Amino acid sequence: MKVRLPDGSKKELPDGATAADLAAAIGPRLAAAAVAATSDGRVVDLSARLTDGASVAVVTPDSEAGRDVLRHSTAHVMAQAVLRLWPGAHFAIGPVIADGFYYDFELPGGARFTDEDLGRVEAAMREIIAEDQPFVRHELTADEGLALFADQPFKREIIQAVTEGASEVDAAADVDGTEGPPLVSTYENSPAFTDLCRGPHVPSTGKLGHFKLMRVAGAYWRGDEKRPQLQRIYGTAWESEVALEQYLVRLDEAERRDHRRLGAELDLFSFPDEIGSGLAVFHPKGGIVRMEMEDYARKRHLAAGYQFVYSPHITKGSLFEESGHLEWFADGMYPPMELDGGTSYYLKPMNCPFHILVYRSSQRSYRDLPMRLFEFGSVYRYEKSGVVHGLTRVRGMTQDDAHIFCGREQMEGELDSLLTFVLGLLGDYGLDDFWLELSTKPEGKAVGTDAEWTEATTALRRVAQGRGLELAMDEGGGAFYGPKISVQARDAIGRSWQLSTIQVDFQLPQRFGLEYNGADNAKHRPVMIHRALFGSVERFFGVLLEHYAGNMPTWLSPEQVRVLPVRDDHLAYAEHALERFVAQGLRAGVEDAAEPLGTRIRKAKLEKIPYVLVVGDQDVEAGTVGVNRRGEDRPTRGVPLEEAVEAVRRDVQGRWTSPTGGPDAAGMA
RNA sequence: GCCUGGGUAGCUCAGUCGGCAGAGCAGCGCAUUCGUAAUGCGCAGGUCGUGGGUUCGAGUCCCACCUCAGGCUCCA
Numbered sequence: 001m002k003v004r005l006p007d008g009s010k011k012e013l014p015d016g017a018t019a020a021d022l023a024a025a026i027g028p029r030l031a032a033a034a035v036a037a038t039s040d041g042r043v044v045d046l047s048a049r050l051t052d053g054a055s056v057a058v059v060t061p062d063s064e065a066g067r068d069v070l071r072h073s074t075a076h077v078m079a080q081a082v083l084r085l086w087p088g089a090h091f092a093i094g095p096v097i098a099d100g101f102y103y104d105f106e107l108p109g110g111a112r113f114t115d116e117d118l119g120r121v122e123a124a125m126r127e128i129i130a131e132d133q134p135f136v137r138h139e140l141t142a143d144e145g146l147a148l149f150a151d152q153p154f155k156r157e158i159i160q161a162v163t164e165g166a167s168e169v170d171a172a173a174d175v176d177g178t179e180g181p182p183l184v185s186t187y188e189n190s191p192a193f194t195d196l197c198r199g200p201h202v203p204s205t206g207k208l209g210h211f212k213l214m215r216v217a218g219a220y221w222r223g224d225e226k227r228p229q230l231q232r233i234y235g236t237a238w239e240s241e242v243a244l245e246q247y248l249v250r251l252d253e254a255e256r257r258d259h260r261r262l263g264a265e266l267d268l269f270s271f272p273d274e275i276g277s278g279l280a281v282f283h284p285k286g287g288i289v290r291m292e293m294e295d296y297a298r299k300r301h302l303a304a305g306y307q308f309v310y311s312p313h314i315t316k317g318s319l320f321e322e323s324g325h326l327e328w329f330a331d332g333m334y335p336p337m338e339l340d341g342g343t344s345y346y347l348k349p350m351n352c353p354f355h356i357l358v359y360r361s362s363q364r365s366y367r368d369l370p371m372r373l374f375e376f377g378s379v380y381r382y383e384k385s386g387v388v389h390g391l392t393r394v395r396g397m398t399q400d401d402a403h404i405f406c407g408r409e410q411m412e413g414e415l416d417s418l419l420t421f422v423l424g425l426l427g428d429y430g431l432d433d434f435w436l437e438l439s440t441k442p443e444g445k446a447v448g449t450d451a452e453w454t455e456a457t458t459a460l461r462r463v464a465q466g467r468g469l470e471l472a473m474d475e476g477g478g479a480f481y482g483p484k485i486s487v488q489a490r491d492a493i494g495r496s497w498q499l500s501t502i503q504v505d506f507q508l509p510q511r512f513g514l515e516y517n518g519a520d521n522a523k524h525r526p527v528m529i530h531r532a533l534f535g536s537v538e539r540f541f542g543v544l545l546e547h548y549a550g551n552m553p554t555w556l557s558p559e560q561v562r563v564l565p566v567r568d569d570h571l572a573y574a575e576h577a578l579e580r581f582v583a584q585g586l587r588a589g590v591e592d593a594a595e596p597l598g599t600r601i602r603k604a605k606l607e608k609i610p611y612v613l614v615v616g617d618q619d620v621e622a623g624t625v626g627v628n629r630r631g632e633d634r635p636t637r638g639v640p641l642e643e644a645v646e647a648v649r650r651d652v653q654g655r656w657t658s659p660t661g662g663p664d665a666a667g668m669a
Numbered sequence: 670g671c672c673u674g675g676g677u678a679g680c681u682c683a684g685u686c687g688g689c690a691g692a693g694c695a696g697c698g699c700a701u702u703c704g705u706a707a708u709g710c711g712c713a714g715g716u717c718g719u720g721g722g723u724u725c726g727a728g729u730c731c732c733a734c735c736u737c738a739g740g741c742u743c744c745a
Contacts, residue, residue, distance in 0.1 A: 102740095115674060217740030218672025225742055229671060232740070260738095264680080273718075273736055332744085379745090384670055385736095387743060397745070486745090501745070535745040567702045593702050602706035616704050628705060635705055 001052035013050065020046040020203070023058045033060045035202040036069045043069065045137055045200040061207075061239030068096045073135065073202045074125075074211045074237040075101040080193040081124035082233070086111065091195070092154040092221060092230055099247060100236035104219055106154070106228065113216040113231045121233065122213050132206030133189040137199060145184045145196065154221065155196045159184055210244045211237035254493065259542035260390040262550040266608065268558075269391070269541075278388035278395030280538060285558035288587070290541060292556050293429070294376060296655075297400055297533070300425050306374040306402055311354035313378060317344035322511060323353040324447065328480040332381045351377035352505075352530055355403040356512050359526075364516040369526065370406035370414050376537065377401045391542035392497075398537045404529040405514070411527045415463045415502065422487055422500045422533050423467075429544060430553060430657035433490040435470035437498075439477035446480050447507050456504035457483040481507040482530075491547040499540060503530040551630060554610040555652045561588035562604045563625070566616035568593045573620045577613065577641055584649050601628065611648055 002010045003022065013022060019037030023030050023046065036043055036059040039050060043065050050056055059066045075094035078101075083089050086107050094103030107113070140148065142163040149155035163182040187201055188194040202208065213235040221227040238244040255261070263269045268286030271279065282290055298308075317336055320326045325333065329349060336344035348354070355373045364371070378398045387393055406414050423434060438461055441453045464471050464485050478484055484503035488496045505528040508514075515523045534540035544552065554560050561581050565574040574590045581588035591600050597614065604612045614626040614635065625644050628635035639647075650656075 112673070215739060216673055219741045220671080223742070225671075229741075231672075234740080271737090277736070381744085384743070386670065386672090386741080389738095393744070399745070498745070532745065539745060564705085565702095566704050569702080596701085596703055596708055597705065598703085599707055600705095605706055612705080614705060618704085626704070637704080 001050070003050055003053070004055040006055075006057045015052075017050055018046065019044060019048050019050060019056065019058065022050060022056060026058065030058055030060070034058045035061050035066050035073075035207055036200045038065065043200050045135075046203050047137065048200070062243075067237070067239060069200060069202055070208060070239060071096045071101040071235075071237045072197075073205070074208050074235065075103050076135070076187065076189065076195050076197070076201065077125050077128050077205055077208060078121060078213070078233060078235060079103050079105075079195060080128055080189055081121050083193060084124055084128075085117075085120060090152055090154055093158070094195075097234075100214065100234060102219075102232050102234045104154075104221070104230040104232045106230050113233060115216065118213040118216065118233070122211075125211070126209075128189070129205045129208050131190075132204050134204045135199075135201035136188045137201075138186045138188060138194075139183045140186060142182050142184060145186070148186065148194065149196060158196060208237065210239065210241050211235055212244065212248070250493075254495075257493070257546045257549045258390075259392075259545040262545050263391070263542075265606075266550055266558075268545070276395070277385060278383060278393070280391060280394060280396070286541070288558045289552060289556050290537060293534075293541065293544075294400075294537065296428070296555075297425065300421075300428075301374050301402070304372075304421050305370075306372040309355060309358050309373050309375050311348075311351060311358075311375060311377060313380070314345045314347055315353070317346055319353050319357075320346055323356075323508060324481070324511060325349065325353070328447075332383070334380055334382045347380040348377075349379050349381045351375055351379060351399065351401045352403055352508060352528075353512075355401075356508060356514065356528075359403075359405050359514060360512060364405075364514075364526070366407060366516055366518045366524070369516060370404050370410055372402055372404045374400075374402040391538040394536070394538055397539070399532045400534045400537060401530070401532050404531070405509075405516075405526040406529070407516075407518075407524065408527050411504070411529070412459045412463060414529060415459060415504070416466065418502060418529065418531060419463055419467060419485070419487075422502070422531075425533055426487070426489060426499065428655055429540075430547065431489040431491070431499075431543075435472065435488050435490070435496070436464045436467065437472045437474050437477075437486045437488060438464055439474040439479075439484045439486065441483065442476045442478055442480065446478070448481070452506045453483060456506060460485050460502070460504060479503060481505045484530075489543070491543065492549070495546075497539075497543045499535045499543065500533045501531065501535065504528075505530055551608050551610075553655060553657045554648065555655045557608070557610050558587065559589055559607065559609050560586050560652065561611045561613060561648055562609050563588065563590045563613045563615060564597060564600050564604070565590070565593050566597055566614060570615050570617070570620055574615050577615060577625060580641060580645050581648065584645055586645075586648055586652065605630070610651070611644075613644065 001015050001017070002012055004010055011022065011025065013025060020031070020034065022037065023034040034046055037046060037048065038044065038057045038059060039048065039054045043059060059069065061067060061070050075096070079091045079094055082105055083091065088108040090106040092104040092106070094101060142159055145159045146156055149159070162184065184196060185198060186194050187197050187199060189205065213233055215234050217232045217234065218229045219232040220229050236244070236247060238247060263286065266285060267283050268289065269280050269282045272281060275281065317326060333349045334347045336346050338344055355375070358373055359371060376398050378396065380396050383393060383395050388395060404414055440457055446453070460483055482503050482505040484501050486498050487500035489499050490496050509525050509528050514526050516526055518524045563574045563577050565571045571592055578588050578590050601612060608630060610630045612628040614628065618638070619625055622638065624638045624640050626635050626637045627639050627644055
């Protein structure tokens with residue numbers, strides 16, 4: 001028989017040859033490295049028989065597919081190790097995830113994993129790997145499978161779900177697509193361990209070894225809060241010790257960028273216990289960053305035709321009854337404050353009802369539309385205690401929130417210009433790698449007719465597609481009142497953050513009976529678009545901080561320039577220089593020579609100040625400064641003072657994100 | 670809310686068997702006046718997350734709560 005190789009060539013093999021035979025026929029080094037193969041795009045075991053005419057490729061561990069196989073096989077070895085250490089444990093599923101894998105278990109007697117257990121499990125895994133056990137695939141009927149896993153309830157549940165053709169396809173099992181009784185596949189490592197699995201796997205455990213168990217966690221069976229909570233171990237596995245090491249370094253880098261750590265180090269914000277979980281205070285330096293962020297957004301919104309409104313933090317419950325929030329969002333709200341007359345007041349979780357009341361405060365004409373009402377609105381949401389996380393998930397936040405009221409026929413155009421506005425604005429903050437996600441009607445938790453949902457969803461989809469950006473579907477992920485597009489941004493180290501959301505809403509205008517007089521002198525109902533570009537100011541702050549690793553662009557930096565006199569007899573000149581920067585509206589400071597120059601430079605660098613200027617005898621003489629820019633190795637001496645002022649001014653005015661503030665400089669301490 | 674691990678000086682952390690509360694950095698004082706990432710000496714700083722309990726004696730053992738981290742679930 002003949003098979004086609006990736007380079008287009010054909011290879012003649014004896015009938016019945018396996019993928020391993022193919023690798024061996026190509027070369028001994030490939031055969032030794034091979035962990036799996038692909039046949040017509042499907043990843044298969046090396047032991048799989050090839051079919052005549054198939055397009056095949058050998059999979060090595062240094063590819064995405066290869067690492068997946070490695071990780072999946074390592075997960076099996078971990079399960080085997082856990083079952084060896086905890087006889088009678090039940091094991092559930094063990095899929096591959098980004099950069100690693102996990103496996104869920106139920107330990108006998110309700111036991112839990114502790115961090116110390118990770119070392120024991122790792123040691124047992126290394127034994128299994130040293131034993132070089134083969135992964136042997138078997139195919140069984142469902143009944144045989146149920147018998148084999150008689151004492152493994154989770155495996156039995158998977159077999160039942162999969163063979164009944166349930167739509168929830170599970171990664172842990174495989175159904176033979178052909179006629180006859182449904183088959184499931186298993187992999188046997190040793191007489192002591194067989195796992196239900198779709199595969200494929202490396203040929204034997206000896207191919208594994210560059211792994212590390214990362215942490216233990218609880219996880220609900222099938223992600224359902226109402227089902228038993230299982231014990232999960234997360235691990236990572238790589239093709240080589242070097243690759244594993246590089247991954248761990250990458251984790252360290254992410255940790256160095258952690259906005260919670262940077263927030264404390266740079267004295268930007270904190271979460272005092274005295275206030276409560278998920279409630280931040282911004283310190284003076286963080287306050288400047290935030291003020292600049294907000295001021296620029298205000299300017300852009302004004303220019304884009306938004307009108308500014310303000311609304312209170314609390315309201316009578318009747319408003320949230322009218323809006324439907326008490327019916328649909330009560331779980332996310334703080335409990336009511338009961339006042340004298342028995343009236344309940346609530347902290348607002350959203351701004352929309354207030355903006356609606358502004359709209360409804362007088363008669364509206366088609367000439368008023370689209371009406372775009374903007375507010376930095378602080379809202380409070382009662383998040384479950386386990387979910388608060390730094391600035392990205394808080395209980396009190398400020399949204400850069402606006403509601404656009406427009407005619408139905410204006411909707412699509414408005415959405416389109418809105419998306420342009422969003423991407424442009426985010427770009428000015430230095431984010432420029434986006435993808436979109438379209439969230440559709442949530443089942444059983446939505447208001448409105450199917451026709452309305454379809455109309456809104458279609459409009460959003462058309463606008464999103466018109467952008468040519470990657471578009472992912474989030475079926476059932478919409479809010480109860482309408483579908484949405486969320487704009488996801490990738491940061492400097494490739495992580496995605498959900499930022500902007502744009503939601504269409506036919507419901508609230510209806511609930512609140514909103515109207516406008518059309519050109520036809522008839523009453524019409526406006527459409528409402530909810531949108532927040534930062535998502536929340538707090539989250540966006542955190543995202544920018546991580547994106548820049550604390551090296552905020554100069555225009556956002558709390559202190560843009562620090563002037564250091566070499567000796568105190570240069571102090572007067574340093575202060576003169578300072579005045580020149582301050583006169584241009586720049587944020588600058590001077591530190592006198594009480595400490596050695598090297599120490600003061602180090603302090604300024606650790607504070608990530610974009611421009612450190614040193615002035616000494618020569619500068620006083622010549623009217624110059626020595627410029628030490630963030631992200632550059634060596635300073636530039638003898639720059640005329642006014643030239644330096646102008647350079648910083650241009651940096652700020654242009655909102656440069658590179659090189660001094662951008663990701664290019666992000667690696668600098 | 671659930672699972673695992675934490676909370677000791679402003680920060681990072683040590684604290685053995687239950688027996689006087691420790692270090693580095695930061696801060697303050699004095700000296701030092703220096704050309705590009707840590708000058709020296711000294712001083713001060715703590716209700717060991719909070720509240721109960723066990724004990725002659727608790728940072729250490731037990732219980733409850735608060736809070737943080739990593740997950741699950743959820744979401745801007």
